[in-house]
Structures are given as C-alpha cells and as structure tokens.
Amino acid sequence: MDELQARHRKEQRDLQSRITQKKKQASKKTRKGVNDECDKLEAELGQKHAAEVAALNGDAAPQDEEVVLSEQLEGLILNVDAPEDVAKTNGTEHTQQPSVPQEASDDAVVPSQSKKPNRAKARLAKRAAEQEEQARQAAEEVKHMPDMKQQERGRMLEGMKQRGLHEKEIRADGHCLYSAVADQLEQLQVRLGTVVGDKPALGYKAVRSAAAEYIEQHQDDFVPFLEEPLPEYLHKIRDTGEWGGQLELMALAKTYGTDINVLQDFGRVEKIDSGSGSDAKEMWLGYYKHGFGLGEHYNSLRKAP
Structure with a gap:
C-alpha cells in the first residue's frame, strides 16, 4: 500500500504539472476545451487509482464509481507532497472510514489541515482597537478643553x-x-x-x-x-x-x-x-x-x- 500510494502521488503531481502547462498555453477560444480535457484526465487518473487501491485491498468493484472516485481523489490530494509517515497514516485512516455518498465535483476541494487565521475577525479587532484609541484620545482632549x-x-x-x-x-x-x-x-x-x-x-x-x-x-x-x-x-x-x-x-x-x-x-x-x-x-x-x-x-x- 505504501508503494502504491507513493506512485499515486507521483502520478498526481505529474498530471498537475501537465494540466498547469496546458492551461497556461490555452487561448480564449481553446480554454473551454482545455478545461474539459483536464477534467477528463483528472477523472481518469482518479478512477485508475481507485481501482488499484480496491484491487490491492481485495475489495469487490464498487457499484457507485463516483463515490469511490470522489473519496480517492480526496485522499490523494490530502497526501500530495506530505511526508511518508504522515501519508501512510492518512491513507490508512482513509481506507478504514466508511464511504459517505456524495456527488463528485470537477474541482476537488482541499481541506485545510491547520486552522487558518480568521482575517475578518482580525480586521474587526483592529478596527475596534483603533476606535477605542480614538475615544481615549478624545476623552483626553476634553479634559484639557475649557468648560x-x-x-x-x-x-x-x-x-x-x-x-x-x-x-x-x-x-x-x-x-x-x-x-x-x-x-x-x-x-x-x-x-x-x-x-x-x-x-x-x-x-x-x-x-x-x-x-x-x-x-x-x-x-x-x-x-x-x-x-x-x-x-x-x-x-x-x-x-x-x-x-x-x-x-x-x-x-x-x-x-x-x-x-x-x-x-x-x-x-x-x-x-x-x-x-x-x-x-x-x-x-x-x-x-x-x-x-x-x-x-x-x-x-x-x-x-x-
């Protein structure tokens, strides 16, 4: 399984490089066709990887290929460029989790592995601090103003x-x-x-x-x-x-x-x-x-x- 996942990661990176190059070379007229082609390549690779994982585990071919494709793509994306030990852990946990039916998406969403700072809250906090400082300065000025x-x-x-x-x-x-x-x-x-x-x-x-x-x-x-x-x-x-x-x-x-x-x-x-x-x-x-x-x-x- 470790060797298979390593090969899958390499194939995924190679495919992403090809897709990036194709999209850079696309013009306005060919952009839609290139995007469709890239989506097809990603789907085919995901289906191939899913079949290989199922074969290695000795599982029967799933009836709902879209569910397997979605789950496998998610696992691959999570493990791309990750250290070997982390990839192994994530891959094992992923295969042990029960599959949850969901619609396949053309654009895979990458879940965040670490909580990102909330920029909106940071802006609000900064604004509140600025207003508090302005109020303090105004109160200080009032103290020195004549009655x-x-x-x-x-x-x-x-x-x-x-x-x-x-x-x-x-x-x-x-x-x-x-x-x-x-x-x-x-x-x-x-x-x-x-x-x-x-x-x-x-x-x-x-x-x-x-x-x-x-x-x-x-x-x-x-x-x-x-x-x-x-x-x-x-x-x-x-x-x-x-x-x-x-x-x-x-x-x-x-x-x-x-x-x-x-x-x-x-x-x-x-x-x-x-x-x-x-x-x-x-x-x-x-x-x-x-x-x-x-x-x-x-x-x-x-x-x-």
Whole structure:
C-alpha cells in the first residue's frame, strides 16, 4: 500500500504539472476545451487509482464509481507532497472510514489541515482597537478643553448684574422661547391673548398661537425666509414643540407692541423693535448657546428687586 500510494502521488503531481502547462498555453477560444480535457484526465487518473487501491485491498468493484472516485481523489490530494509517515497514516485512516455518498465535483476541494487565521475577525479587532484609541484620545482632549458651559454662564451672570437683571429659569422642553416671553408679558401685565376660538390660553400656548397668527396675516414679511411651505411652518409653531427663533421673536414683538432685548454671551444685546416708538415696553430674554443639554435655550430675565 505504501508503494502504491507513493506512485499515486507521483502520478498526481505529474498530471498537475501537465494540466498547469496546458492551461497556461490555452487561448480564449481553446480554454473551454482545455478545461474539459483536464477534467477528463483528472477523472481518469482518479478512477485508475481507485481501482488499484480496491484491487490491492481485495475489495469487490464498487457499484457507485463516483463515490469511490470522489473519496480517492480526496485522499490523494490530502497526501500530495506530505511526508511518508504522515501519508501512510492518512491513507490508512482513509481506507478504514466508511464511504459517505456524495456527488463528485470537477474541482476537488482541499481541506485545510491547520486552522487558518480568521482575517475578518482580525480586521474587526483592529478596527475596534483603533476606535477605542480614538475615544481615549478624545476623552483626553476634553479634559484639557475649557468648560464652555461654565464660561458662558459666568459671562451671562456678569451681563445681568451690569443691567440690574436676575434670571428666571425656564424649562428646556422646546417651548422655552414662548414660555420666557409669556413670563415677561405677565411681569409687564400685558394680556397674552387667546388661541383659536374663544377659550383663553395660558402660558406658552397662547404665545405660540399669537406668533403663528401674526406670521399668517403678514406672509409677505416672512415667507421669503422660510425653507418649507407656510402651512407646515405654522403647524409647527401652533401644535408642536418646535423651537422658536428670530422670526418668531419679530412676530411677537409686533403682536404685543413690546421691544424684545436678548442678552447673549459676552454681554451682547440684540434688540428687536416692536415699532411702537419710544413709549414701548421692554422685555428681557437671556439666550444660551452652550448652557443646556438640548442646545440653544432662552430664559426670562426680570428686573432685580
């Protein structure tokens, strides 16, 4: 059996050399024919080797030649270029294993004798390590960055002190601008207004309704600055928690005839004129860019007692 397997390995190597040479010399037109010829040569050699092994073992010719061919080819491929003692062991174990029916394949698959490293897992591990390192570096940078929230807060308090104001903190819920305006109007004893219908509205809801109504009645002054259709924009003002901004402050200043002063970082004050002249009442809002988790925020600034 050892001599037979050694000869089989040599014949297999010789055949592979011939097949490699034929495929190298094949052109596009002859490639299919060459591949078919090579497959035929491999099948014939496998059948010949299977018959020789069966004869040596004294076995009867198998009824299913495809099963024998597949098993024998697998054994030959496993033992090609292997050391003699390994080939002997593998060959013996192979002949002792019961045959398992399977379809013969034109291209024999070479099982791996040693587990190969998983490249996909290695790439994922490398990527995870890189992301972890980036997160560590970012956290390290944050430690050395100035606290924007704390610095802004300190400057805002200084600005309030200079103007004789103190802060009424407004809940950061998306309605802060309207709630802050409502608080200021109550301090100025200005009627908030009503929502659609005759039911009185309280707080930010009334202010939202007033802003939407003014924009709807003065569309030409606002539509050029909108990035969406007017009905959708008005719906967001009236019925949702959408944040308010410059356009809404302009509408509210006109609606209530009250000038709006917005104190910002570094002591800047933006004044929104109501058009009511020098006798107009004034309200004060504090605008924060960094001070709250949701982002931009408005608080009500009352006169200090």
